[in-house]
Amino acid sequence: MICLFMGSLLFLTDLLTAHELKTVRTAAFRLLQRALHRRALKRPKGRSPEEWFMGSTRESLNCHGAFSGSLAGRRFPSTPEGPHAFVLLLVLVIVMLASMVAASVLYLLRSEKTASATGVSGEQAWAAAMSGVYQAMRIASRSPSDPTPWQDNAAAFKNQLVVDDGANQWYFSVYSCNDPGAAPIRFGLNDEASRINVTHTEATVLERVPNLTPALAQALVDYAPTVRSSVPGSTNEPLFTTLTNSVSAPDRKLACLDELLGVPGFTGALLYGEDANLNGNLDPGEDDGDASPPPDNQDAQLEPGLRSLLTVFSYDLNVRDDGQPRLNLNDSKADLSNLELPEGVLTYLEAMRRQGQKLAHPADLLEASGKFKDETGAVKDFSSGVGKAELPLLLDRCSATNETRLIGRVNLNTAPAKVLAALPGIDATLAEAIVSARVSLSEDARRTPAWLYQEGLVTADSFKKLAPLLTTRSYQFHFHVLAYGVPAGTYRVIEAVIDTAAQPPAILFLRDLTRLGLPIGMDTIKEPARQTEASNE
Ligand SMILES: [Ca+2]
């Protein structure tokens, strides 16, 4: 029995060392051979191994323990085949039991090893994806006025090596969905300021957005007050809003765009369009009609849904281009002497104040004139003196409010034509003209929305209506990150919205989209490029 026990231990050791599961039958014969071999080494001279083994076993069975007691008065057959077969059967049963135990232990070890490896790879992929989020934060926070570094920058966002852990090389790619008609994705970010902010937009503007009927627009406006009562840190706030400090979190009526599904009349098809897996690509099920979900119109074009036009996150900062606070022209205590604006502006503002009038926006001073009382009480004609030349400085340096955040401003330099066409005074033709005109603007001209008037695209009156809705900066960004390991093939996909106006930059929204499948074709990731110094810039 000791030999059998030792043999079982050796057998278990062999199994665990080799990490290969043996069949019970093979294991049993191996153990039997080992037992025979060990006993044969000590056999008395003159006896064959089989004779010695069977003889000694028979002797022990006749003399010891339970067998001698329970089998008292019985004799084993005198022929050698009887005890021989019984011992073999006993050995096989013991070996089978030992093998089953060994197999169970081995299965347990292998499953734990597999689970551990999978968990580690998944966490590594998640960490690589978060590296992509922080890369986006780092690059986007550098240039709110210039979209060049963050809008389409494969050198900084495509197949960026995070770490080589010896077993795998971990990469991330940051990408965004393009508008229909262009490539499905680009390696860059979408700015939230290029969309209509549904939390601070009137129903008359919302109903100009494609697919938003007047009834839906009104339902959205009616729904917002119920969410407006939530305060940062309350249970109504999303996870990552509660994680950011309440000072940096915008006063959002809707916590995320997906909450629109709670507004009467809003459906998944309306919000997500035909892009069921949110990858910006026209996949087979998205262009086959009702043959498979989602429903689509089989026109070989991907309808991206309202999520490509709307946001709940956008806000601008009420600061100058150099980061200094703007001067509130409605504040009677504000020192306007250092603004470098024409003398007529100061005179005009003083005349307005005497009449108790206030500005809705600094743009109200554009080409402005009117009859006001002078210091003596006599009514005179006053003119602001603000024209095309003075407008950029006025818009950059001045404000008509002390609010630090200007929520829902649309970025004139990045918004697509469909979004621009929803703004009052802009139709589809003018929207296309704006998109064409901004391509050739100088970097200096793009710093304020003044170029819209300077280029002669709108009248002064129209510009005054549009100016409170416009900006030329972006601080909140939406994007996806694909992180993957080579050669493991483990990957994670996350969707994120970041806020670079917050200090430090904050994550406003984070969602794991891995369950929707690999979003980018394998041809874009099978030959990942090494990170270079240039890509860090
Ligand atoms: Ca798709």
Ligand SMILES: [Ca+2]
């Ligand atoms: Ca379909």
Ligand SMILES: [Ca+2]
């Ligand atoms: Ca379609």
